[in-house]
Amino acid sequence: MRKDKCDPIVSGFAMTERNRERTGRRKLTRTSAIARTVQGVRHLDIDLFQYAPCCLKPQLFIEVKSVPISKSEWAMTRNLADEFGCLAALVVEAWYGDLGVQVYDGETISDLHWSDTEGYLVSVMEKARDDHAC
Numbered sequence: 001m002r003k004d005k006c007d008p009i010v011s012g013f014a015m016t017e018r019n020r021e022r023t024g025r026r027k028l029t030r031t032s033a034i035a036r037t038v039q040g041v042r043h044l045d046i047d048l049f050q051y052a053p054c055c056l057k058p059q060l061f062i063e064v065k066s067v068p069i070s071k072s073e074w075a076m077t078r079n080l081a082d083e084f085g086c087l088a089a090l091v092v093e094a095w096y097g098d099l100g101v102q103v104y105d106g107e108t109i110s111d112l113h114w115s116d117t118e119g120y121l122v123s124v125m126e127k128a129r130d131d132h133a134c
């Protein structure tokens, strides 16, 4: 295994939500572990991908985290949405039960909308569904 700046033993980086997975604290799929041996590329696990049953086209890509993250940390999720002309969202599932939802509509990223119910997130999914036109 290559030692580099991503290795907390080498770098002394603090253990964050973002690098926990990289360093093996969270269980990785075998495929993710294999993917990490390929140099010069990055991979992304899509946490949720909503698509139309009629044409199978994407409506919404969601990145799910347990703590808020910076804009740059879900840039690839937004790039995918741009590619398909659909919505992207960041969902923060707080340990105490609240949901934080940030929506990207192709132009702007909304503020993190916090709620103790699921209604707002459902409304974002329904908007993505209703905006879709075959």
Ligand SMILES: [Zn+2]
Pocket: 052, 054, 055, 056, 057, 132, 133, 134
């Ligand atoms: Zn369709």
